[in-house]
Amino acid sequence: MRFLFVVTCLLLLVPFALKAEIYNDQPANASIKFVKNLNQWDKNILFRANIPGGFLFIKSSSLHYVFYDTKAVSRIHAHTSEHSNAKQASNAPSSRQIQAHGFEVHFEGANRTPFMETSGESTDKKNFFLGNDPSRWASEVPGFNQITYKNIYPGIDLKLYTQHATLKYDFIVSPKADASKIKLRYEGADHIKLQEGFLQIQTSVNTVTETKPYSYQLLSGKQQQIPSEFTLQGNILRFDFPKGYDTSLPLVIDPVLVFSTYSGSFTDNWGFTATFDEAGNLYSGGIEFGNRFPATTGSFQFTFAGEIDVALLKYSPDGKRLLYATYLGGSATDLPHSMIVNANNELIVMGTTGSSNFPFSADAFDKSFNGGSKIEPLRTDPVNDGGITYEEGSDLFITKFNAAGNGLVGSSYVGGSGNDGINTINDLTRSYGDQFRGEVHIDESGNIYIASTTYSEDFPLINPAQGNLSGGQDAIVCKFNPSLSALLWSTYFGGSGADAASGVRVGKSGSIYIGGGTSSPDLQVQPNTIKPTFTDAEDGYIAKFTNNVLAASTYIGTNTNDIVALIDLDALENVYVMGITFGDYPLSGDVYNNPGSSQFIHAMSNDFTKTIFSTVIGSGRNTPDLSPTAFQVSNCGYIYLSGWGGLNGRDVSDMPTTSDALRRTTNSDDFYLMIMDTQAAAVLYGTYFGSTQGTNHVDGGTSRFDKKGIIYHAACACRDNSSFPTTPGAWSQRNNGNNTDITGTNDGCNNVAFKFDLDIAIDPPIELCYGENITLQAFGGIQYEWTPATGLSDPFAATPIASPDQTTTYTVSITDALGCVRQKSVRVEVSEPIPVDFDLTISSECGKPATVRFVNNSIEGDRILWILGNGDTLTSTPDSYNYDIKGGTYEVVLTVFKGLCKESLAKTIQVENNKPPPNVITPNGDQFNETFIAPNIGSKLEIYNRWGKPIYQSDSYQNTWGQEVPNGVYYYLITSPQGTRCKGWIHVLF
Incomplete structure (x- = not known):
């Protein structure tokens, strides 16, 4: 199991296949970025930074701080996402107005146009498409870790930077410059005071503290602290140095800002x-x-809905890099519902907007905001409006970005004079976030399709299958050209009740399929479909359009309430749906099922007349456990699904999990991921995923699996900044949700992106000793491809020989005769190399066997074995060993055993013949004993007569001496090639 994460609240991306990645929109190690103003904000703002509980606006001669009541913002989300808790909601203060407060720090008497030096530019860039004035759009906007005002006062720089996620500033005073010139005038605070040397700035929403300044000079390369303190006269802050300082050296004045609340x-x-x-x-x-x-000073109020925009973040596949962040919206509420990326890597977003100045492209199909009546989709009672308000009603929007995310390919409103895109019918909003469902999809030509909901009697229609709004709320489906400049086809779908579309797909045949929920008893349903009759307050439905007309439709469900949440098509264009039921959903086929459960999966022919299979999965408690979030059928028929539970009275516990699950237990508030075999015959994988202490949910919209079974999921992780699983190197590994009060209670949420990659089958790990090999085996296909290829004899063989030098997970893609690809993985766990080393030293003495001394330098192992090369073996290291006096060539092998593995090292030694030579030779020509034979060829030989006179010498004696000398006794001195000296006498006889 491999997984990788980055936490930023509210958004969570997931791929499904034994690997997961999570992402956050701000890295924990550089959390405050100074973002340059490229005309996206007012011109007097040079840079802007998000700081705890507010914003810092950097101007040429001032720093402007604005803070807001983060607890009020937290309450909006808490009451919104937990609206089943009526008591909590009824006691909540109104979320219509949120208190905020700004104050400005002016640099009195300073340079009004200082040079702004930047450093630490971030690799990711931001793009701002805010409002419908293209001159105010900004692309490739950089952010920086540090900004320096150069010569803000004569000879004095001001440096702003982040240290340990804390905003800091330094005044750097050059030699001979006058630090008394620094004057900071505070405007807009409720009260400022000095308390025990600390500066406290009080506002209506928080208290900001500046710690006692730490000032220093460098003397001989070391910091020498200079006593310093704040002085405050009215609203003017200065720095004082009671003992002075060396004006010939630079001085650094270094306070720390603490946002204490x-x-x-x-x-x-x-x-x-x-x-x-x-x-x-x-x-x-x-x-x-x-x-x-x-950027306002003093106390003021604002509405949450008026300050939210669509945030789009693109991460690298490993989650370690944020590739871009793009912000999209107008002056009112804007929400994304669904996204998809086309073959050109262009992101397409469908959502809803209440902004009359939403960004649109020059050739957009619709450039006008049509609006509707005021709508509060998440209101739970007269007090709590849920924070999401469309004051002038809602339209749908579709926006398509270029591949870099820094330009609009197309962007258009879609809607009529009523509210569009928001599902507000209680019977059709059974899960939190159902208000913001709907989906965008594309075909092979790049045409764009959306399915959603409308209240508009004048919704734009082209060759509709149904030309009139039949009830108060109908489903709609539209087809646009790739540039969003033309609506190619659109229609209502609905009856006399309420109808909503939550999913859309386009088949290879060109037919369009939508699914959702309905309370209409009179949908245009064909009599021979699997459920031709409406039976209760709400049913699910599925509809098919071919050549602009309704080709087939059917109800889906039981005799109680049911909703289709998600749909997909298999390779044969059969239709699969996932939904929730409050009834006893019928089972069909030899399927895995959990009796009494309320999540259903139903596969049917694309004319809806034949059930292929149907089943239910869940806890068996006869109530929905999940809010469905992503659903897919792979090309080979595997079924992938995900959802979350924990709110709305739902409990995600007791869902089926498998032995290889990432997590088999839950705190009842988690995500759940499942893979089912073809025909829903078995559960191949089931796991929980999410924070173990905080809460997890999705605020609406679609997440997706790719055809490889990898899920990309949006989510919100709240109330805990550490327990949501993250992986090393992820963009952010913390939930930096800003709603943490001074007691340490974190109610904040942040956008989580997790990528979860699940292999369908994993063999048990194979243990392999370092240096060995093993044959891997795959079967059942006509083509095979193993990855990685490292260490494989043939990556395209069914049975390659693997010789990895480190632990490696090999994945084989097996293609069968139908073209379906299955993947199977096996982990080959390679033991660490066993270090083996030894030294040998040989000592020789003439007439005695050579002595070999052993030193075992190996530091690991359970046991050892010496093979000495002469037939002897030892299981421990001897101090010394005597070989035969005649010597020889021996291979000494040391083997170190560790567990089931072993490693050997061999060394060859040459042991010399230490036996003394014979002392008589007879060079008489009979070819026997003719010359003096030295023990070791190549020795140095010296021969002396009885008077000590040298008569023969050879530095590499080859056993040739002894002839043509008189009879008598001679004396020899032999020095072997290894330095052993041997001396004696030799008698020559004829």
Whole structure:
């Protein structure tokens, strides 16, 4: 199991196949970024930074701080996502107005146009499409870790930077410059005071503290602290140095800003939708608060809905890099519902907007906001409106970005004079976030399809299958050209009740399929379909359109309430649906099932007349456990699904899990992921996923599986900044949700993106000793491809020989005769190399066997074995060993055993013949004993007569001496090639 994560709240991306990645929109190690103003904000703002509980606006001669009541923002989300808790909601204060407060720090008497030096530019860039004035759009906007005002006062620089996620500033005073010139005038605070040397700035929403300044000079390369303190006269702050300082050296004045009431993340964002591209990049769509926040001084109020925009984040496949962040919206509420990426890596977003100035392209199909009546989709009682308000009604929007995310390919409103895109019928909103369902899809030509909901009697129609709004709320389906400049086809679908579309697919035949929920008893349903009759307050439905007309439709469900949440098509264009039921959903086929459960999966022919199979999965408690979030049928018929539970009275416990699950237990508030075999015959994988202490949910919208079974998921992780699983190197490994009070209670949420990659089958790991090999085996296909190819004899063989030098997981893609590809993985666990080393030293003495001394330098192992090369073996290391006096060539092998593995090292030694030579030779020509034979060829030989006179010498004696010398006794001195000396006498006889 491999997984990787980055946490940023509200958005969660997931791929499904034994690997998971999670992402956050701000890295924990550089959480405050100074983002340059390229005309996306008011011109007097040079840079802007998100800080705990607010924003910092950097101007040429001032720093402007604005803070807001983060607890009020937290309550909006808490009451919204937990609206089943009526008591909590009824006691909540109104979320219509949120208190905020700004104050400005002016540099009195300073340079009004200092040079702004930047450093630490971030690799990711931001794009802002805010409002419908293209001159105010900004692309490739950089952010920086540090900004320096050069010569803000004569000879004095001001440096702003982040240290340990804390905002810091330094005044750097050059030699001979006058530090008394620094004057900071505070405007807009309720009260400022000095308390025990600390500066406290009080506002209506928080207290900001500046710690006692730490000032220093460098003397001989070391910091020498200079006593310093604040002085405050009215609202003017200065720095004083009671003992003075050396004006010939630079001086650094270094206070620290502490936002004492708040800590953590820097903006609230909620997660709605996620998707992917073919390279495995992850796209998350949510809403982010505060991109257009005003730089105002004093106390003021604002509405949450008026400060939220669509936030679109693209991450690298490994989750370690944020590739871009793009912000989209107008002056009112804008929400993303669904996203998809086309073959050109262009992101397409469908959502709803209440903004009359939403960004649109020059050739957009519809450039006008049509609006409707005021709508509060998440209102739960007269007090709590849920924070999401469309004051002037809602339209759908579709926006298509270029591959870099820094330009619009197309963007258009879609709607009529009523509210569009928002499902507000209680019977059709059985799960939190159902208000913001609907889906965008594409065909092979790049045409764009959406399915959603409308209240508009004048919704734009082209060759409709149904030309009139039949009830108060109908489903709609539309087809646009790739540039969004033309509506190619659209229709209502509905009856006399309420209808909503939550999913759309386009078959290879060109037919369009939609699914959702209905309370209409009079849908245009054919009599021979699997459920031709409406039976209760609400049913699910599925409909098929071919050549602009309704080709087939059917109800889906039981005799109680049912809703189709998600749909997909298999390779044969059979239709699969997933939904929730409050009845006893019928089973069909030899399927895995959990009796009494309320999540159903139903597969049927594309004319809806034949059930292929149907089943239910869940806890068996006869109540829905999940809010469905993603659903797919792979090309080979495997069924992938995901959902979450924990709110709305739902409990995700007791879902089926498998032995190889990432998590088999839950705190009842988690995501759940499942793979089912073809025909729903078995559960291949089931796991929980999410925070073990906080809460997890989705705020609406679609997430997606790719055809490889990888899920890309949007989510919101709340109330805990550490227990949501993350992986090393992820963009952010913390929930930086900003709603943490001074007691340490974190109610904040942040956008999580997790990528979860699940192999369908994993063999038990194979243990392999270092240096060995093993034959891998696959079967059942006509083509095989193993990855990685490293260490394989043939990556395209069914049975390659694997010789990896480190632990490796090999995955084989097995293609069968029908072209379906299954993947199977096996982990080959390679033991660490066993270090083996030894030294040998040989000592020789003439007439005695050579002595070999052993030193075992190996530091690991359970046992050893010496093979000495002469037939002897030892199981321990001897101090010494005597070989035969005649010597010889021996291979000494040391083997070290560790567990089931072993490693050997061999060394060859030459042991010399230490036997003394014979002392008589007879060089008489009979070819026997003719010459003096030295023990070792190549020795140095010296021969002396009886008077000590040398008569023969050879530095490499070859056994040739002894002839043509007189009879008598001679004396020899032999020095062997290894230096052993041997001396004696030799008698020559004829």
